Amino acid sequence: MSGGVAHDGVAIGHAAGGDGAVIGHAAGGDAATTHAPSDAPRRQALINLDAFRHNVRVLSSLATPAETMLAVKADAYGHGMVPMAFAALEAGASSLAVLDIPAALVLREAGVTAPIFAWMHAPDARFGDAAEADIDLGISAEWQLEAIAAARASVAPRVHLKIDTGLHRNGASAEQWPGLVRAALAADAAGVVKLHAAWSHLADASPADDAVALGELRAAVEVAEGLGARFVQVHLAASSAGIRMPEARLDMVRFGIAAYGVTPFDDESALELGLRPVMTLVAPVVSVKRVPAGQGVSYGFDFRTERPTTLVLVALGYADGVPRAANGHGAEVWIDGHRYPIVGRIAMDQFVVDVRDAAIALGDEVVLFGEGRVPGGTGAAAGSPESIPTAEEWAGYARTIGDEIVARVGPRVERLYVSDATLAGDVDAARVVRDDVVVGTGGAGGAVGDGGGVVGQWMIGDPDAMHQFGVDFARRLRAGDVLVLTGELGAGKTTFTRGLGAGLGVRGSVTSPTFVLARTHPNAATGVPLVHVDAYRLASAAELDDLDIDFAGSIVVVEWGSGMVESIVDDYLELVIERPRGEVAVGAAAPDEPATRSDHADADPSLAADEPGGTGASVDTEETVGADEPVEPRRVTLYRRTAQNGGDR
Numbered sequence: 001m002s003g004g005v006a007h008d009g010v011a012i013g014h015a016a017g018g019d020g021a022v023i024g025h026a027a028g029g030d031a032a033t034t035h036a037p038s039d040a041p042r043r044q045a046l047i048n049l050d051a052f053r054h055n056v057r058v059l060s061s062l063a064t065p066a067e068t069m070l071a072v073k074a075d076a077y078g079h080g081m082v083p084m085a086f087a088a089l090e091a092g093a094s095s096l097a098v099l100d101i102p103a104a105l106v107l108r109e110a111g112v113t114a115p116i117f118a119w120m121h122a123p124d125a126r127f128g129d130a131a132e133a134d135i136d137l138g139i140s141a142e143w144q145l146e147a148i149a150a151a152r153a154s155v156a157p158r159v160h161l162k163i164d165t166g167l168h169r170n171g172a173s174a175e176q177w178p179g180l181v182r183a184a185l186a187a188d189a190a191g192v193v194k195l196h197a198a199w200s201h202l203a204d205a206s207p208a209d210d211a212v213a214l215g216e217l218r219a220a221v222e223v224a225e226g227l228g229a230r231f232v233q234v235h236l237a238a239s240s241a242g243i244r245m246p247e248a249r250l251d252m253v254r255f256g257i258a259a260y261g262v263t264p265f266d267d268e269s270a271l272e273l274g275l276r277p278v279m280t281l282v283a284p285v286v287s288v289k290r291v292p293a294g295q296g297v298s299y300g301f302d303f304r305t306e307r308p309t310t311l312v313l314v315a316l317g318y319a320d321g322v323p324r325a326a327n328g329h330g331a332e333v334w335i336d337g338h339r340y341p342i343v344g345r346i347a348m349d350q351f352v353v354d355v356r357d358a359a360i361a362l363g364d365e366v367v368l369f370g371e372g373r374v375p376g377g378t379g380a381a382a383g384s385p386e387s388i389p390t391a392e393e394w395a396g397y398a399r400t401i402g403d404e405i406v407a408r409v410g411p412r413v414e415r416l417y418v419s420d421a422t423l424a425g426d427v428d429a430a431r432v433v434r435d436d437v438v439v440g441t442g443g444a445g446g447a448v449g450d451g452g453g454v455v456g457q458w459m460i461g462d463p464d465a466m467h468q469f470g471v472d473f474a475r476r477l478r479a480g481d482v483l484v485l486t487g488e489l490g491a492g493k494t495t496f497t498r499g500l501g502a503g504l505g506v507r508g509s510v511t512s513p514t515f516v517l518a519r520t521h522p523n524a525a526t527g528v529p530l531v532h533v534d535a536y537r538l539a540s541a542a543e544l545d546d547l548d549i550d551f552a553g554s555i556v557v558v559e560w561g562s563g564m565v566e567s568i569v570d571d572y573l574e575l576v577i578e579r580p581r582g583e584v585a586v587g588a589a590a591p592d593e594p595a596t597r598s599d600h601a602d603a604d605p606s607l608a609a610d611e612p613g614g615t616g617a618s619v620d621t622e623e624t625v626g627a628d629e630p631v632e633p634r635r636v637t638l639y640r641r642t643a644q645n646g647g648d649r
Contacts, residue, residue: 011552021556041315043283043413047079047369049087050420051261051276056091058274063242066249069117069235071256072107078321078407079279080415082110088259089114095136097254098289101126104135106356110460111633117160120170123147140163140170142183159184159231160197163220165213167203174220181224197233198224202248204264214248240264242272261401262391269392274640277390279406280370281413283320285335286350286365287313297352298344302328310355314366317349321409322368323398331397334367334388335360369394369405373423435467454614456640460634469636470499477504477555478526479528482569484561488576492634493559496577497532500557506530515577518547520554529554536560541567566641574639 032458037164060068070093071077076084085107087098095115098104104118105126119138120129127144128151136158139145148157161184172180179477188195202210217236224231237248239258243489261277270277282421289311297303297311318324324346331346332339333353338507343354353366365373366633380392391402394455395454398405473496477483485493501510506521510532517537521530529553538544541564549556551569558565565572 003354006082007222017221017568018153019547025579028377032415039126039232043288044281044415044416045078045409046282046370046373046423047083047415047417048276048278048280048419048423048429049083049417050258051371052079052084052087053091053277055259055261055275055278056088056093056255059239059242059253059258060092063249063253063255067094068092068232068251069097069252070094070259071254071259073097073099073103073256074407076331077257077262077403078409080140080417081416082107083417085112086459087112087451090576093255096253096257101130101135101137105129105133105349109465109633111461119160119162122589123149126332127151127157128153131155136223137193138170139184140172141176142180144191145180145313146184148192149187158193158196159187159193160199160226160235161195163198163217163238165200165202165216165220166209167201169476172202174216178223178227181227181229185228196231197235197251198229198231199233199235201238202241203238207245210241238264259404260406270390276629277370279391279408279409280372280388281316281368282370283314283316283322284366285360285366286362287314288360288362289313292618294607298347300345302608303343305354309355312353312355312360312366314351314353315349316366316368316413317351319348319410320413321635322351323348323394323400323405323407325399325410326394326397329397329399331394332389334372335364337386339385339387340387340550385484406457406493413461427443457635457637460492460636462633463492466495466634467499467502468507470496470501471503472499472501474503479554480552482551482556482558482565482572484565484572486574487555487560488579491577491579493577496575497557497559501532503529504528504530504555505575518549531556533558534560538564539551540564542569561611571640574641576637576639578635578637613623 056068059075066485070085070088072081072085072088075081075529081098081103088096089112093114095117095121096107096112097117098107099118099120101118104116107116111488115136117138119140121127121137121144123143125144125147126487127137127148131148131151131153133154134155134157135149137144137160140162143157148159150182160506161180162171163177164173182194183247185195198217198221200213200220202213203211214236217234221231221234224236235250235252235254237253238243241248242253242255243258257264258273258275260279261270261275263273263275288458290626291305291309291311293307293309295305295306312335313388316322326342327345331342333342334340335353335355336358340353340355340358342351344352361425367388369389372388391405394405395402456468476499485496487493501508501521504521504523505525506529507522508519508521510521510530511519517535518531518533521532523529529550531549533544533547533549533556535544535558544558544561544564545568562574602608
């Protein structure tokens with residue numbers, strides 16, 4: 001199945017690769033997403049993985065005995081490709097669908113081992129790389145088979161031949177189909193490809209049109225079989241036909257938008273289909289203003305107040321995916337249990353809400369659509385004054401479809417991965433998860449809330465990804481924060497810390513401080529230094545305390561610090577970096593038995609070398625021979641610890 005799991009927590013960073021994303025890594029594709037500074041308003045998309053898994057199970061059960069292929073194209077419809085891919089496989093999907101080869105390769109690099117299907121190819125597509133990575137390829141034209149042959153890969157990829165059944169996009173026409181089949185059979189015989197499937201896609205124009213398309217696919221399969229083809233699978237249905245057209249399910253259904261809790265229909269809601277919204281889009285109130293009657297609001301003064309009222313400003317705009325087309329069409333948001341209208345034009349970074357006489361305060365959370373922070377939603381009837389708007393309602397405001405509403409959510413919006421258990425806590429605990437998943441309220445000396453536990457988990461594919469993960473993580477840290485790094489020699493701790501230093505903008509090369517014990521890297525921009533500590537050689541917390549580190553005024557990273565920092569600070573974070581060996585459950589490692597720590601003793605003092613800008617020698621083999629460079633995916637788990645839980649996992 002999958003090579004790892006995406007557990008509930010925060011996604012640090014968001015970067016495009018093909019049509020997908022790797023958490024904390026700008027991998028391939030068009031462009032890497034930039035990140036807002038740490039003091040920017042907290043625009044967030046809460047992604048409920050439990051809701052997603054529920055939807056996948058509902059749809060898979062409906063499709064049985066047909067297999068379920070889960071579409072994670074377009075960065076999983078804006079939800080985050082990598083975590084949604086792992087969650088889909090956990091919930092029972094047998095394979096994944098992406099648009100193009102770069103996205104498929106990102107999933108492979110993230111540790112996905114399940115079948116991955118990619119079907120849109122430019123003339124310069126990386127067919128050789130796709131073949132070597134065991135990517136299934138959709139084939140619409142003979143030139144694509146020729147390009148695969150020219151790539152001379154050592155592995156023959158499985159191919160799915162596409163027949164155009166009426167959409168007139170990609171796919172062979174009825175006239176081209178026999179030639180494509182013959183070319184595929186010849187390539188199969190030559191060992192260039194493995195002929196696997198025939199497929200098409202429906203227009204969802206009408207039941208009658210879809211029935212015609214199904215007939216055309218069946219006819220094309222008969223033609224191919226007459227030419228000698230033997231298909232392992234034939235697939236046609238996506239979400240709409242997968243739900244309402246049982247005869248189109250065939251061997252496999254490619255479920256897409258329905259799995260994300262958005263209905264594909266105009267006449268039946270997601271709730272009526274038994275599906276739950278996966279994304280909840282939220283942002284804070286950043287201004288509260290009492291205004292008299294007759295005042296214009298936002299650009300163009302399309303709206304004027306009819307009475308004295310309170311206007312609140314929300315830090316979200318069309319640059320974040322809020323559709324400007326919703327202007328003047330009754331768009332509403334949910335604040336503190338009630339719906340309120342957006343007034344005036346939606347701008348690039350902000351919009352205004354008329355809350356009338358409600359006591360709304362700075363920092364209050366505004367929900368545009370989704371379930372909110374209560375599993376299953378508020379319990380209010382859909383469309384009622386107490387209910388949270390749905391993505392479908394927003395589609396109505398903007399005269400579009402729900403798919404676009406979730407897929408267009410922009411890169412300034414953090415994706416925060418949560419579970420029902422996370423959301424079921426009290427309000428204060430939920431706000432800790434929202435606002436302080438990576439930093440305790442008030443820094444290392446402040447209260448993080450009761451208990452601790454897993455905040456997030458990621459699969460990191462390579463050294464560049466680990467470095468970028470550190471860069472992205474840095475924007476969360478502030479003076480007073482303590483981060484403990486745990487992992488065997490070569491896990492990637494120093495690579496991560498180098499990225500952290502780069503993200504913080506500190507001076508000096510970040511290296512392993514093995515025999516320096518603690519190295520301080522100043523930060524001229526913020527005045528908050530990074531202190532990098534190696535506690536392996538320390539016998540006790542007292543010795544760590546004797547280093548006289550300014551915990552309150554610094555960001556402190558401690559390698560091998562578990563079991564020591566608890567006596568010095570009230571709360572801290574622990575990042576555990578592991579090589580995944582099978583499906584290791586979160587929390588499987590014993591907190592008081594860091595067995596891999598003994599590997600650290602293998603560092604040879606004879607390898608010592610003076611580090612420029614340092615105060616002593618660094619001899620850790622992580623630095624001298626590059627053992628710290630992860631050459632296979634790493635599972636990285638972030639825990640929030642408090643003195644009360646003593647570091648328990």
